[in-house]
Amino acid sequence: AAHYMLDKSTVSRQVASLEKLGLVERHPDPSDQRTQVLHPTAAGTEALASTQASRRAAYRERLGTWTSEDLEQFAQYLLRYNSTGEGSSPR
Structure with a gap:
């Protein structure tokens, strides 16, 4: 919650919803x-795998016509974008 600057109650409600849907379980930390x-x-593992597969398919569809050079440039921009946020907190 703190990492994403969310109130603990917000996270708790979301986790409770996931539990009711049968997607996660809570266990005490040993x-x-x-x-x-x-x-x-x-069921949660299956739902996550399905979501990831759908996301990969969407990326393939959106980027399928891009040239190798376009993809390389895009990758470089993503690396640059991600490196500028390292060590800083979200605003």
């Missing part, structure tokens, strides 16, 4: 019983 660790259920 090293710190006050902490809970989220684990995907079989």
Whole structure:
């Protein structure tokens, strides 16, 4: 929650929704019983895989006509963009 500057209650509600849908389970952290660790259920793992496959297909469709040079330039821009945010907090 802190990393993404979200209120803990917001995250808690979202996790509760995922639990109700049967996508995640909470388990106590063996090293710190006050902490809970989220684990995907079989349904959660399947949903995530499906989402990732859909996302990859969308990228292939959108970038399928791009030349190798276009893709290389795009990759360089992404690397540049991502490196400028390292070490800084979101605003």
